[in-house]
Structure formats: structure tokens, C-alpha cells
Amino acid sequence: MSDSVIVLGAGMVGVSCALTLQARGFSVTLVDRKGPGRETSWGNAGVLATSSLIPFNNPTLWQALPRLLTHRSPALRYDPWYALTRLPWVVSFLSRARARPFEQTAVALDALIRLSQPLHRQWMQEAGELQRLRENGWLFLYRSQAAFEGAAAARDVYACHGVTAEVLDADGLRNLEPHLAPIFPRALWLPGSASVDNPGAVVQAYADLFVARGGRLLIDEARALRPAADSTERWSLSTAHHGVLLAAQVVVSLGPWSRGALQGWLGIRVPMAFERGYHMHHAPLGEASLGRPVYDTAGAYVLSPMNQGLRLSTGVEWAAMDAPARGDQLRLAQAAARQAFPLGEALDEQPWLGARPTLPDSRPHIGAAPGHPGLWLALGHQHIGFSTGPGTAAVLADLMQGRRPTIDAAPFDPARFG
Numbered sequence: 001m002s003d004s005v006i007v008l009g010a011g012m013v014g015v016s017c018a019l020t021l022q023a024r025g026f027s028v029t030l031v032d033r034k035g036p037g038r039e040t041s042w043g044n045a046g047v048l049a050t051s052s053l054i055p056f057n058n059p060t061l062w063q064a065l066p067r068l069l070t071h072r073s074p075a076l077r078y079d080p081w082y083a084l085t086r087l088p089w090v091v092s093f094l095s096r097a098r099a100r101p102f103e104q105t106a107v108a109l110d111a112l113i114r115l116s117q118p119l120h121r122q123w124m125q126e127a128g129e130l131q132r133l134r135e136n137g138w139l140f141l142y143r144s145q146a147a148f149e150g151a152a153a154a155r156d157v158y159a160c161h162g163v164t165a166e167v168l169d170a171d172g173l174r175n176l177e178p179h180l181a182p183i184f185p186r187a188l189w190l191p192g193s194a195s196v197d198n199p200g201a202v203v204q205a206y207a208d209l210f211v212a213r214g215g216r217l218l219i220d221e222a223r224a225l226r227p228a229a230d231s232t233e234r235w236s237l238s239t240a241h242h243g244v245l246l247a248a249q250v251v252v253s254l255g256p257w258s259r260g261a262l263q264g265w266l267g268i269r270v271p272m273a274f275e276r277g278y279h280m281h282h283a284p285l286g287e288a289s290l291g292r293p294v295y296d297t298a299g300a301y302v303l304s305p306m307n308q309g310l311r312l313s314t315g316v317e318w319a320a321m322d323a324p325a326r327g328d329q330l331r332l333a334q335a336a337a338r339q340a341f342p343l344g345e346a347l348d349e350q351p352w353l354g355a356r357p358t359l360p361d362s363r364p365h366i367g368a369a370p371g372h373p374g375l376w377l378a379l380g381h382q383h384i385g386f387s388t389g390p391g392t393a394a395v396l397a398d399l400m401q402g403r404r405p406t407i408d409a410a411p412f413d414p415a416r417f418g
């Protein structure tokens with residue numbers, strides 16, 4: 001068998017896998033129907049967050065649940081019919097919002113984030129795009145002392161995991177972000193986090209690096225994947241324009257499309273649901289600016305300075321991936337953001353809508369697909385796939401080479417749900 005690998009999907013996760021496997025000596029073909037970084041990896045908030053070891057289903061969720069389920073918080077909107085049809089997933093997701101499974105996830109995600117951060121820096125440097133990286137952290141904003149105190153559990157988790165977090169009062173916040181309205185008596189600054197000014201351009205730059213180093217990038221639609229017959233290779237991929245491609249190994253990193261593709265092509269069931277989210281770019285009013293992304297905990301939105309404008313991203317909407325867009329969550333975020341910052345006109349004709357692909361324990365699948373030799377999974381990165389693509393790739397490449405990964409890969413084993 002050859003050293004050939006097909007990587008399906010050129011979001012942050014797939015491009016990271018392609019670059020890493022290429023550096024390990026594999027002959028890699030990267031396939032994406034739209035091109036690198038045009039989907040979820042384009043529309044995210046661009047935060048490389050050290051604080052993202054705390055997933056949505058953490059033990060504080062129970063306290064917030066009554067407000068969330070009655071649509072009294074902008075952090076969650078859900079389609080009750082979708083929630084009912086995905087009831088096993090919902091139950092499984094909620095069952096992980098307990099101390100022990102949460103702690104296991106926090107340890108695993110923290111390791112993946114720490115592995116990824118230096119790789120981002122290295123790749124941006126190698127791609128000549130280091131100017132996109134802002135290494136000045138991000139901010140959690142609190143509209144009252146009570147709200148700040150209510151977030152003590154998160155600060156304990158950061159302290160326990162060595163995530164640097166600095167408490168700011170109103171003056172301290174004004175020093176960092178002078179254009180925020182004086183409505184936040186407290187803030188938490190995560191100075192070890194970073195952000196970028198255009199996530200899609202970063203993925204494109206990593207893909208350009210892959211091509212410049214001899215990698216093969218095909219803009220094409222993957223139509224079907226099946227075991228290869230009459231071939232020394234294991235896998236056969238049918239594409240819309242390039243016919244049939246053969247490879248010894250295949251990595252599936254199709255983000256939210258992974259679930260449907262694996263089920264349809266190979267009958268593999270991935271317990272994935274979609275935490276959808278919207279964004280809209282706004283102009284600032286006058287000379288107002290932000291130096292780093294901010295998360296307004298009451299408004300449940302992130303406002304990130306991008307080179308397209310100020311990107312306002314919403315919280316979570318549980319709905320079918322292809323359900324029509326709704327406007328209410330973004331409207332609430334816009335109203336709350338206007339209280340916090342001199343936000344000018346909307347710059348996009350339509351809001352962007354994407355789907356965070358989430359597995360019940362909020363950990364991605366990284367590793368071998370059970371029962372399918374030569375098939376590898378790198379998917380389900382929920383809110384942190386832009387941050388953790390490089391670390392995912394490092395772990396996966398180690399597993400594919402039969403090496404012991406530098407972090408514990410067991411929490412990401414695709415066989416863990418049985």
C-alpha cells in the first residue's frame with residue numbers, strides 16, 4: 001500500500017491535518033467543494049482561546065437551564081421539535097454537565113488547546129501571515145458585581161488548570177478598551193488567549209503553504225467513499241469532477257457535514273448535533289475601535305475586530321443544520337452590543353449562519369474509525385475548532401504513524417460512544 005492520504009474537507013481541521021501529514025512524509029490530497037476556509041472556519045469569532053476548556057455542558061448549566069429553556073437568555077435558542085427528535089443526544093449532552101465528566105473534558109480540551117497555540121504561531125509565521133495574529137487576549141464582560149460573582153466557578157477552573165486570568169475593575173477595563181461603554185463594573189482578561197483578524201484568510205494561508213510545499217488541493221465535491229475493490233489501495237472516493245480517487249488512508253474532516261457523509265456513505269453513525277450561530281459585520285461609529293474580542297456575558301455575543309469590520313457573533317441555536325435562518329438571536333445581540341459599544345451600520349446584506357458540530361461530551365473525534373481500517377476521523381470540534389485544528393492534526397498524525405501522541409488521545413477516541 002502507498003503512503004497516499006485523502007483529507008476530506010478544507011476547514012481549519014482538514015487543512016491542519018493536510019499540512020501536518022505532509023510534513024510527516026505522506027502524499028496528501030486535500031479535497032473541498034468550496035475551497036479552503038469558506039464555511040464554519042470562515043465565519044467564527046477568530047478567538048484562539050485558552051479559556052475554551054469549559055464547554056457549554058458544564059456543571060453550571062443546570063442553574064442556567066430554566067432561563068435557557070424558556071428563551072429568556074440570548075445564549076440559547078432551540079427548536080423544540082429538533083430537540084425532541086435528537087432527544088438521546090440532548091440527554092447524553094446534559095448527562096455530561098456533571099463534575100466528573102466535565103473535569104475529564106476540561107483536562108482533554110486544555111491539552112488540545114495548549115498543543116495548538118504554538119503551532120498556529122509557527123504556521124502563521126511560515127505562511128508570512130503573522131500580522132493577522134493578535135496576542136493580547138480576550139475579555140469577558142460583566143454588567144454587575146453579582147454577575148461577576150456568579151461566574152466564580154469558571155475562574156476556579158481557570159486557576160485549577162493554570163489558565164492566566166486577570167480580574168479588572170471599570171478603570172482597568174477602560175485602560176484596555178477605552179471605547180466600551182462604562183456599563184461593566186467587572187471584566188476578566190484572559191491575556192494568554194489570542195485572536196486573528198480574518199479566520200478564513202488564515203485557513204487559506206495554511207492551505208497555500210500546503211500547496212507551496214507540493215500538496216495537492218482539489219476543489220471538488222466528494223460524492224461517495226467506499227472500500228476500494230481490485231486495488232492495492234484501501235479506499236475509493238468518487239468526486240464530481242475528478243472521477244475516482246484511490247488512497248491508502250482517508251481523513252474525514254468535513255465539520256458539520258461529517259455526520260451526514262459518514263452515515264450516507266458507510267453507515268457510520270456519529271452522535272453529532274448542531275449548535276448553530278450567526279454573525280454580522282458592523283462599522284464602528286466615528287473613531288471607536290476594539291483592540292481584542294470581547295464576550296458580553298449578559299448579551300451572550302462576541303464582538304471581534306476583523307478586517308471586514310466588527311464581527312458580532314451570537315450564542316447557540318439548536319436546530320437542524322439546514323433549517324431556515326431566524327433573526328431573533330442576532331437582533332438581541334445587536335441590541336445588547338449597541339449598549340456596550342458605539343456600533344454603526346450593518347455591513348452585510350444577510351447574516352452569516354454556521355453550525356458548530358458538537359458531540360455529547362463536547363470533545364472531538366480524533367482517531368481511527370472503528371471497524372474501518374485506514375479511515376480516520378477529525379471532526380466534532382464544537383466551539384473551538386478554529387483554535388484546535390493544529391493540535392488535532394498533531395494527535396491524528398501520531399496515531400496514523402503508530403506513535404504515542406504527546407497528549408492523551410483516549411478522551412478523543414471515536415470508539416468511546418460504543
Ligand SMILES: Cc1cc2nc3c(=O)[nH]c(=O)nc-3n(C[C@H](O)[C@H](O)[C@H](O)COP(=O)(O)OP(=O)(O)OC[C@H]3O[C@@H](n4cnc5c(N)ncnc54)[C@H](O)[C@@H]3O)c2cc1C
Nearest residue numbers: 009011013033040041044045047222255277384385386387
Ligand atoms: C458563530 C461561531 C463562532 C465561532 N467562534 C469560534 C472561535 O472564536 N474560536 C474557535 O476556535 N472556534 C469557533 N467556532 C467553531 C469553529 O468555527 C468550528 O469548530 C470549526 O470551524 C470547525 O472546523 P472544521 O474544519 O471541522 O469544519 P468546516 O470549517 O466547516 O470545514 C468543513 C469543510 O468541508 C467541506 N465539505 C463539506 N462537504 C463536502 C463534500 N461533500 N465534498 C467536499 N467538501 C465538503 C466544506 O466546504 C468545508 O470547507 C465558532 C463557530 C461558530 C458557528
